[in-house]
Amino acid sequence: MGTLKPSTIRIGRRYRASRLEDNYDAVVIGSGIGGLTTAALLSDLGWKVCVLEQHYTAGGYTHSYDRNGYEWDVGVHYIGDVGAKTRTRMMFDYLSGGKLKWAPMDDEYDRFYVGDKTFCAKAGKQQFRDNLISQFPAEEQAIDRYMDLLAQVGKGLTAYSMNKLLKPWQRVVAWPYLKLKIPALLFRNTYEVLSELTSDQDLIAVICGQWGDMGLPPKRSAFMVHAMIARHYLYGGFYPVGGSWKIAETIIPKIQKTGGEVFTYALVKQIVLQGQQVTGVEMADGHHIKCNCVISSAGIDNTFCRLLPEEAVNEAGYQPLLKRVQPSMAHLGVYIGLQETAEQLGLPKTNFWIYPGNDSDAAVDGFMKDPEAPFPVVYISFPSAKDPDYERRHPGTATIEIVAPAPLEWFEKWRGTTWGKRGDDYEAFKAELGERLMQYLYEKLPQLEGKVDYYEVSTPLSTEYFCAYQYGELYGLDHDPVRLQQNWLGPRTRFKGLWLTGQDVLTCGVTGAMMAGLLTTSAIIGMRKSGTLLKRIFN
Numbered sequence: 001m002g003t004l005k006p007s008t009i010r011i012g013r014r015y016r017a018s019r020l021e022d023n024y025d026a027v028v029i030g031s032g033i034g035g036l037t038t039a040a041l042l043s044d045l046g047w048k049v050c051v052l053e054q055h056y057t058a059g060g061y062t063h064s065y066d067r068n069g070y071e072w073d074v075g076v077h078y079i080g081d082v083g084a085k086t087r088t089r090m091m092f093d094y095l096s097g098g099k100l101k102w103a104p105m106d107d108e109y110d111r112f113y114v115g116d117k118t119f120c121a122k123a124g125k126q127q128f129r130d131n132l133i134s135q136f137p138a139e140e141q142a143i144d145r146y147m148d149l150l151a152q153v154g155k156g157l158t159a160y161s162m163n164k165l166l167k168p169w170q171r172v173v174a175w176p177y178l179k180l181k182i183p184a185l186l187f188r189n190t191y192e193v194l195s196e197l198t199s200d201q202d203l204i205a206v207i208c209g210q211w212g213d214m215g216l217p218p219k220r221s222a223f224m225v226h227a228m229i230a231r232h233y234l235y236g237g238f239y240p241v242g243g244s245w246k247i248a249e250t251i252i253p254k255i256q257k258t259g260g261e262v263f264t265y266a267l268v269k270q271i272v273l274q275g276q277q278v279t280g281v282e283m284a285d286g287h288h289i290k291c292n293c294v295i296s297s298a299g300i301d302n303t304f305c306r307l308l309p310e311e312a313v314n315e316a317g318y319q320p321l322l323k324r325v326q327p328s329m330a331h332l333g334v335y336i337g338l339q340e341t342a343e344q345l346g347l348p349k350t351n352f353w354i355y356p357g358n359d360s361d362a363a364v365d366g367f368m369k370d371p372e373a374p375f376p377v378v379y380i381s382f383p384s385a386k387d388p389d390y391e392r393r394h395p396g397t398a399t400i401e402i403v404a405p406a407p408l409e410w411f412e413k414w415r416g417t418t419w420g421k422r423g424d425d426y427e428a429f430k431a432e433l434g435e436r437l438m439q440y441l442y443e444k445l446p447q448l449e450g451k452v453d454y455y456e457v458s459t460p461l462s463t464e465y466f467c468a469y470q471y472g473e474l475y476g477l478d479h480d481p482v483r484l485q486q487n488w489l490g491p492r493t494r495f496k497g498l499w500l501t502g503q504d505v506l507t508c509g510v511t512g513a514m515m516a517g518l519l520t521t522s523a524i525i526g527m528r529k530s531g532t533l534l535k536r537i538f539n
């Protein structure tokens with residue numbers, strides 16, 4: 001393989017110990033949307049915040065990269081709930097000072113290929129329902145009951161988030177009330193809930209057609225997360241104009257305004273403690289940054305298994321808790337460039353979800369046992385078609401992205417090797433996987449055969465290298481019913497001055513991690529000041 005040219009998209013400032021100041025009010029580990037949100041909100045209250053990101057560019061899973069004249073996103077394909085003045089939209093507007101713009105996808109934002117049948121989801125609550133009924137006319141009653149369940153979950157979510165915000169003693173006091181507000185439905189198994197409504201397996205497969213958005217098929221996931229995602233996209237999908245890197249780019253100025261900074265190439269080696277009190281962080285270059293408020297957005301695994309001293313984690317009683325959560329599935333990515341525009345190629349603003357049949361759980365099991373079995377899900381997205389600004393930046397070209405699961409074990413033998421230099425056998429294996437996934441694309445869009453100019457494949461090892469997820473996991477922790485009932489997964493920790501944020505605190509997704517940023521900020525500043533902040537954001 002020839003040497004890969006590094007990406008030119010760089011957001012944030014390169015870390016040097018000499019560029020640090022000595023009086024930060026807070027240090028944030030990781031510059032994903034969770035970390036950036038917390039940093040920006042604290043900065044807005046006058047805090048001076050230092051964000052430390054190990055990657056060469058800021059944004060975590062919202063970063064983009066370019067190569068050979070093309071540009072791709074690694075962890076953002078569509079975001080819901082931003083087409084009207086919703087809470088999600090108000091948060092993005094507040095954080096970006098109104099600079100982040102959104103482009104709607106097609107009315108048919110998701111298309112589901114289930115075996116040899118094709119279904120879709122359409123934007124708008126009523127249209128979503130009517131469209132489902134038009135595809136399953138005999139299931140009107142079940143579909144209406146399903147829509148009611150989505151509404152029920154919606155009502156329970158505020159109480160669920162409030163519960164995360166409370167101190168343990170407050171939770172004890174508030175629990176009799178919260179218990180009434182958080183329906184047990186939230187923690188039930190998705191498939192079980194749906195099979196009480198209908199026995200039509202195709203309908204269940206279509207209702208669960210977005211399971212790839214949280215990485216667990218219906219028999220393993222919690223209904224709460226299924227419903228959150230379904231509700232999130234009910235009014236359609238939207239794409240950040242200019243590419244997903246615009247998210248970090250538009251938020252960072254808020255952090256810099258009060259003297260803070262977002263440093264890249266800034267690997268944190270350790271969270272430093274004195275007893276149970278946080279006193280700062282130690283960088284990979286040995287430099288100490290003193291600060292008694294440290295916020296980790298690096299995920300539970302990184303925070304508790306890599307950044308905190310093992311002894312302290314044990315003493316604080318975290319070991320048995322950590323056993324209750326697992327990493328989400330690892331994934332492959334294919335990043336494709338074409339020398340014609342999306343319009344010329346007839347690329348839609350619709351995501352494709354390709355399933356071998358209507359039993360995704362069986363398909364996942366089959367695939368884990370036999371790597372030659374069909375991929376249990378293949379997701380195809382058309383970023384340049386969705387981005388009205390793409391043509392200006394990269395005239396005459398188009399891009400496509402494919403995501404599919406892949407067990408980390410397949411790549412075990414190359415662990416510890418360096419990116420770009422993992423060897424010919426690794427490249428050959430990647431080429432084989434890439435070829436397999438490209439066939440899914442050509443089958444659905446045969447006009448693309450012979451039109452692809454360039455493509456490259458990422459593996460769970462790429463995710464580990466660039467995004468610091470040691471298991472190549474897509475979405476942090478798995479969203480099973482047990483994980484969602486872990487009260488310790490919240491902004492607070494048992495270490496004084498250490499806070500958590502990001503996708504492991506609430507749920508995955510850009511919005512889930514952003515809302516975790518708001519929750520963490522509220523926990524840090526306290527209820528009274530939060531009231532003022534909330535008024536400012538949601539005015």
Ligand SMILES: Cc1cc2nc3c(=O)[nH]c(=O)nc-3n(C[C@H](O)[C@H](O)[C@H](O)COP(=O)(O)OP(=O)(O)OC[C@H]3O[C@@H](n4cnc5c(N)ncnc54)[C@H](O)[C@@H]3O)c2cc1C
Nearest residue numbers: 030032033034054060061075077078268298502503509510
């Ligand atoms: C392939 C894929 C597709 C997705 N598609 C969508 C989508 O279409 N819509 C959607 O809403 N969501 C999507 N998601 C999920 C979404 O991107 C994530 O849930 C969200 O961005 C996570 O944000 P975060 O802040 O929690 O973590 P991250 O964005 O992962 O940020 C954590 C950061 O911490 C840094 N870090 C870790 N350890 C250290 C250390 N020791 N020192 C310094 N820095 C460190 C990492 O480098 C990383 O940048 C997708 C994810 C993937 C992987």
